[in-house]
Amino acid sequence: MPIRGQASGNDGVALLDAPVLTSGSESLPADRCRQIHRLMVRARAMEERMIKMSKSGEGYFWIGGPGEEGFSVPLGLQVKKGQGPAYDFLHLHYRNSGTLLAMGMTMLDGIRQMAMRRTDPHSMGRNFPGHYCRREWNIVPVTSVIEIQYTMAPGTAIVQKRHGGDGITIVTGGDAGTAEGDFASCMIWSTRPGNELPVLMIVMNNGWGISTPACTQHAEKHIIDRGKPFGIPGEVVDGNDPIASWHAIHRGMTYCRQQRRPYMIEAMVSRLYGHSSSSGALRVKDEPDCIELFEQKLLAAGIMDEAEVHRIHAEARAEADEAAEQALGEPEPTAEDVERFTYAPSRVDAVYPEDYTGLPQ
Amino acid sequence: MPIRGQASGNDGVALLDAPVLTSGSESLPADRCRQIHRLMVRARAMEERMIKMSKSGEGYFWIGGPGEEGFSVPLGLQVKKGQGPAYDFLHLHYRNSGTLLAMGMTMLDGIRQMAMRRTDPHSMGRNFPGHYCRREWNIVPVTSVIEIQYTMAPGTAIVQKRHGGDGITIVTGGDAGTAEGDFASCMIWSTRPGNELPVLMIVMNNGWGISTPACTQHAEKHIIDRGKPFGIPGEVVDGNDPIASWHAIHRGMTYCRQQRRPYMIEAMVSRLYGHSSSSGALRVKDEPDCIELFEQKLLAAGIMDEAEVHRIHAEARAEADEAAEQALGEPEPTAEDVERFTYAPSRVDAVYPEDYTGLPQ
Amino acid sequence: MATLVQAVRMALHYGEEYLGVTDIFGEDVGPPLGGVFTATQGLKTAWNSPLDERGIIGTAMGIAYAGGRPVAEFQFCDYSFNTIDLLKVAGNQRWSGAGQWELPLVLMTPSGSGIRGSLYHSHSFESWASRLAGWKIVMPSNPLDAYGLMLSAIVDPNPVMVLLPKALLRVRGDKLIPGEPADEATLKQMIDAPVGDRTNWKPRWPDLKEYFVPLGKAALVREGDSATVISYGRTLPLCVQAADQLKQSEGIECDVLDLRSIFPYDWKAISASVSKTGRVLIVNEDTEVTNFGEHLLRRIIDQHFYDLKVRPRILLGKHVPGIGLNQNYERNSVPQLPHILSTLRELTTERA
Amino acid sequence: MATLVQAVRMALHYGEEYLGVTDIFGEDVGPPLGGVFTATQGLKTAWNSPLDERGIIGTAMGIAYAGGRPVAEFQFCDYSFNTIDLLKVAGNQRWSGAGQWELPLVLMTPSGSGIRGSLYHSHSFESWASRLAGWKIVMPSNPLDAYGLMLSAIVDPNPVMVLLPKALLRVRGDKLIPGEPADEATLKQMIDAPVGDRTNWKPRWPDLKEYFVPLGKAALVREGDSATVISYGRTLPLCVQAADQLKQSEGIECDVLDLRSIFPYDWKAISASVSKTGRVLIVNEDTEVTNFGEHLLRRIIDQHFYDLKVRPRILLGKHVPGIGLNQNYERNSVPQLPHILSTLRELTTERA
Numbered sequence A, B: 001m002p003i004r005g006q007a008s009g010n011d012g013v014a015l016l017d018a019p020v021l022t023s024g025s026e027s028l029p030a031d032r033c034r035q036i037h038r039l040m041v042r043a044r045a046m047e048e049r050m051i052k053m054s055k056s057g058e059g060y061f062w063i064g065g066p067g068e069e070g071f072s073v074p075l076g077l078q079v080k081k082g083q084g085p086a087y088d089f090l091h092l093h094y095r096n097s098g099t100l101l102a103m104g105m106t107m108l109d110g111i112r113q114m115a116m117r118r119t120d121p122h123s124m125g126r127n128f129p130g131h132y133c134r135r136e137w138n139i140v141p142v143t144s145v146i147e148i149q150y151t152m153a154p155g156t157a158i159v160q161k162r163h164g165g166d167g168i169t170i171v172t173g174g175d176a177g178t179a180e181g182d183f184a185s186c187m188i189w190s191t192r193p194g195n196e197l198p199v200l201m202i203v204m205n206n207g208w209g210i211s212t213p214a215c216t217q218h219a220e221k222h223i224i225d226r227g228k229p230f231g232i233p234g235e236v237v238d239g240n241d242p243i244a245s246w247h248a249i250h251r252g253m254t255y256c257r258q259q260r261r262p263y264m265i266e267a268m269v270s271r272l273y274g275h276s277s278s279s280g281a282l283r284v285k286d287e288p289d290c291i292e293l294f295e296q297k298l299l300a301a302g303i304m305d306e307a308e309v310h311r312i313h314a315e316a317r318a319e320a321d322e323a324a325e326q327a328l329g330e331p332e333p334t335a336e337d338v339e340r341f342t343y344a345p346s347r348v349d350a351v352y353p354e355d356y357t358g359l360p361q
Numbered sequence C, D: 001m002a003t004l005v006q007a008v009r010m011a012l013h014y015g016e017e018y019l020g021v022t023d024i025f026g027e028d029v030g031p032p033l034g035g036v037f038t039a040t041q042g043l044k045t046a047w048n049s050p051l052d053e054r055g056i057i058g059t060a061m062g063i064a065y066a067g068g069r070p071v072a073e074f075q076f077c078d079y080s081f082n083t084i085d086l087l088k089v090a091g092n093q094r095w096s097g098a099g100q101w102e103l104p105l106v107l108m109t110p111s112g113s114g115i116r117g118s119l120y121h122s123h124s125f126e127s128w129a130s131r132l133a134g135w136k137i138v139m140p141s142n143p144l145d146a147y148g149l150m151l152s153a154i155v156d157p158n159p160v161m162v163l164l165p166k167a168l169l170r171v172r173g174d175k176l177i178p179g180e181p182a183d184e185a186t187l188k189q190m191i192d193a194p195v196g197d198r199t200n201w202k203p204r205w206p207d208l209k210e211y212f213v214p215l216g217k218a219a220l221v222r223e224g225d226s227a228t229v230i231s232y233g234r235t236l237p238l239c240v241q242a243a244d245q246l247k248q249s250e251g252i253e254c255d256v257l258d259l260r261s262i263f264p265y266d267w268k269a270i271s272a273s274v275s276k277t278g279r280v281l282i283v284n285e286d287t288e289v290t291n292f293g294e295h296l297l298r299r300i301i302d303q304h305f306y307d308l309k310v311r312p313r314i315l316l317g318k319h320v321p322g323i324g325l326n327q328n329y330e331r332n333s334v335p336q337l338p339h340i341l342s343t344l345r346e347l348t349t350e351r352a
């Protein structure tokens, strides 16, 4: 899987003769665009299958990222993936399916969580969908508690900075959540004089907090303006444009990797199925769809034709259906699992040397 | 006691022929300066008497505002004092003795709290010194918990804005405390589009949080810069200069009273006895003393002579000694007071119709 | 019959109209949504806040200081854990100022499990809340009590927390709220916002009447000499079911106390029943280490140790870090009807 | 003999040198102060943080995720109440990720009353902490245990909270810490920062040895058949004093258990002693509504109801919004030696 380090297009300069797709003054090689497109479509198909599950009773609650793929996929593709401080740490929110698929997660693993199976590698059927956790990829558990990931991000970045190398900490969250003090904490802890930290602070601005429009609660013109007093550079990007997003992410990552200081990106994105299944998970009509927009460009540039687009969608849907079928056939957690994995084994614990086993006996 | 509304000097323009004291391009009438000076000296004398009590065993812990009088006195003099939303609300921190004395508190009442007497009108001997509470003056209880006053301030301002008139909410705190999320909460809640609030956000920047220098933890050039993304105007003022402080406060109050929007003031002040009695409450030598500086000006301008200055100090010390003697002779709270004033009387409470009386019986 | 959440909404309306409520606010509390559980639809003083629970309770305190009468909502009790310092301060303001201030504020929040809420929508809050000295804490288990407790919470001049059992929000009671139309469909039409566009929707409120459930008053919902069952909230109807089943199958009759107020709790009612039966079962779904039910048990041990005929029983949620989404987790984490029934049978049949 | 706070400092030094501690941090934890109680003076990995408890625990979690081994400090437990959500998350990270992550972090914080701390430096935290599933909680009552518990907290790969009884921080023990110089003055000279300028000061650390007090292990500090006294932290020495007095004056001898670990607690030790004596006194200074001591009592009732000879006793802090500065408040808010003594006398002499 192509990840950061493959040079072509990373800096916006295409190789001579290789076909490129252009957006404004920036471009990406056609192959990269195809890869991004396919991942976006797969992310969407997986989420749409999960929405169906939430309505059919094959799952309960759904929340996820349709409308954020134009940003979340380019993000996942550029992550320096691995375990430990030499690699990037990810403190994600619950709309990052595109990122996970781009990093190489299978649909099956995403859907296993939706289906609350014991095989769910993220939480063993414990957590809501989209609440990913992958230690091998430095993805710490996504929690439903809005914004607290911003409070933890400086910690991983401290270790990364001390460790050396170019690993960075990436934290994502929504716009409404920036009203919690944790957003400010992240800025403060990442800019302590002499102890600046390589934290890429990302805000996915969809203009909503559930039913509440951002414009009714937030006076900031741009959320990233809040970084300025702390000397944190940043940019607002059209998250519906994967090419612009790719480059913004690339600039942000490069800055954090090299300067070992924080950077902010505010990605303007859509929320295509409303907040979650609690609000009906209905397809909204009045917000731009990053996949449609990207396809128009790909078609216009002759990088894909209609047939290929259709095929990719069909394949993605089939993959999602198959993953759902497989997941639903897998075993559920049992009563014995309730207490499992509460404690890591400890040589100094007289009561719980291995794991939690109920009240002390 | 002269309070806001006495026009002379409020706008920096002195009456013809009336003697004035000038600082930079601003000035105050000589009478106002004398009044401010006397209050500053009285505040200092009261605090110094309390420090002595903390060392003699007549009290325990001391914390207070020596070094902040140049700002806190002009603040107290300009408060629109009274009870209810037509008047200013004060959410203060623990270094505001100057403000309270300027508002008319007697030294005796300040020292009663230090002496932990039942007669302490702020807390009945319950709270630390400087933890004032005066409902008749809209002073909500000062809590030791850093920064939470900023979270409550929008609430009083909402009622004031709705009530009409020109009452505003004033909130003060230290510099280190702005690292708590509550400082950001105050900015956000005070600038909700269409619901901006008359909150005067004051930060008393003494450059320290206990032993930790601000410059090691804070990247912001000025703390008030954090207000800019929210459209909150503000200014940094030399809190050691009562004339500059007077006018900054006046500008801030006028803006809040008239625009019904927030304003920020960052007052650069000294911390003349260290953090508190826990750090020894020793007189520091390397920070400017606002009283000395002001006296130099008053003397140079011929508004006072040395003898008068001495007399004012002597009177203030005598007043403090007398207050301490009186307070120490007053009764202490008793075992019966432990539960008193937990609950306000309630007509719908079957167990505690009057007050708390221990566990339900 | 109104659902519990409709009852809350009607109480808030009554509060706005007659009891001086000035602000009903929180995340998504105002239009268009009117609360994620619809508790605040159509209320004239309801407004949306920033996503900031600390700001919500802090602002409520400020409003109360300045003479307003706020009802603040935390969308889920699960999201109140960053505000405990402010909750403690709200509880100590009158005390610390030696009686100068009242702080008439209501904080309402859905509590407990039962909505397939996974880790962060299944927490219980009453044990935490009970530790907040200076607060009063109530938790209704049916719509009429919700109405009456909410009205009391509003008129009480102290901070009152209203915990709404998540699992029971859509459950209907068997008693009409004073003024409520007898027909469910009529009520729905009058006060439930329509699906879709609501911009021009206005509720038509029934002519509601004042009805207070006093704070600190339990309800004896079943009577019998065989045992005392103490519960509230989600587990209360389960206890009633268990008691009814036991009566039917074995003819054993028990007192079932719906505590309704967590603090102050109705010690008189508890004490009287325990004195009578000598057998005690306490049930709630909060986690079991340092649980409010254990406090109740302690009081019973303190004052009725020698009245107890057999070992008192207590059924609580397991001490685990969370409740998992797959229902096999929840079913095995919090007390279920079969546990309650078997424990009650054991308790009532044990030889004294 | 070292004071409790010196013991903590030496344990942290040992942790830095031999157990992989990477970061000791919090407000005023680094130079020049080294902690408001001096617990972190002279430690090579100690650093000052912003004044932000949420940032402190969040950062500690991040450091632990990334492979560091942090010891974070909340300056006073009184200032941890805005972080309970993060504490809960720290406790559930391993569980929610189904075992993928460990979170080896230590959070230390002074707890309890006894330093004339008024409203905000007198809180107890163990009852709150005990509700945090996924955490382990310890509270030493003497320097040697503080050293051994801190070392265990450091090597345990789970979040461990070390509650340090404020009132005992400067108290000396009667046993040397392994490697501690026998002479107090020597120790002071070696590891206490001088008053005044410290810029060139460096501690000289004694050659300390590994010493673990296992988590979940109580200490039986007095032995006797007449009653079981269960306590920890500040009230433990008071219980010992009471037991000693009773022995001397009346010849009545009691088991006194220093729990040391709040969670997991040493149920075996409690159970064995209660089986033996049939008489129980539980003492702590936390507020009494929903108190960890009530949980212990509940376990005793659950498993030893029929072993109890007389009504078990419990002495706790009053349910009040705060502890007032004037000592008349504190003396009448938390258990004092005379209460403990008279209750113990009553308990041991009551006719079974």
Ligand SMILES: Cc1ncc(C[n+]2csc(CCOP(=O)(O)OP(=O)(O)O)c2C)c(N)n1
Pocket (backbone or CB within 6 Å): A095, A144, A145, A146, A147, A173, A174, A175, A176, A177, A178, A204, A206, A208, A209, A210, A275, C027, C051, C075, C079
């Ligand atoms: C601390 C907290 N408070 C409240 C909630 C309930 N809640 C879930 S999502 C949400 C809105 C989040 O809005 P935003 O941060 O913009 O993210 P988005 O969902 O729009 O991506 C709220 C209020 C929560 N999960 N956590």
Ligand SMILES: Cc1ncc(C[n+]2csc(CCOP(=O)(O)OP(=O)(O)O)c2C)c(N)n1
Pocket (backbone or CB within 6 Å): B095, B144, B145, B146, B147, B173, B174, B175, B176, B177, B178, B204, B206, B208, B209, B210, B275, D027, D051, D075, D079
């Ligand atoms: C929430 C909280 N955390 C920690 C403390 C302990 N503490 C008391 S004062 C102080 C430093 C405050 O610094 P600053 O805000 O600059 O105010 P200053 O004392 O300098 O006026 C600290 C850390 C506290 N009182 N509250």
Ligand SMILES: [Mg+2]
Pocket (backbone or CB within 6 Å): A174, A175, A176, A204, A205, A206, A207, A208, A209, A210
């Ligand atoms: Mg949003």
Ligand SMILES: [Mg+2]
Pocket (backbone or CB within 6 Å): B174, B175, B176, B204, B205, B206, B207, B208, B209, B210
């Ligand atoms: Mg300061």
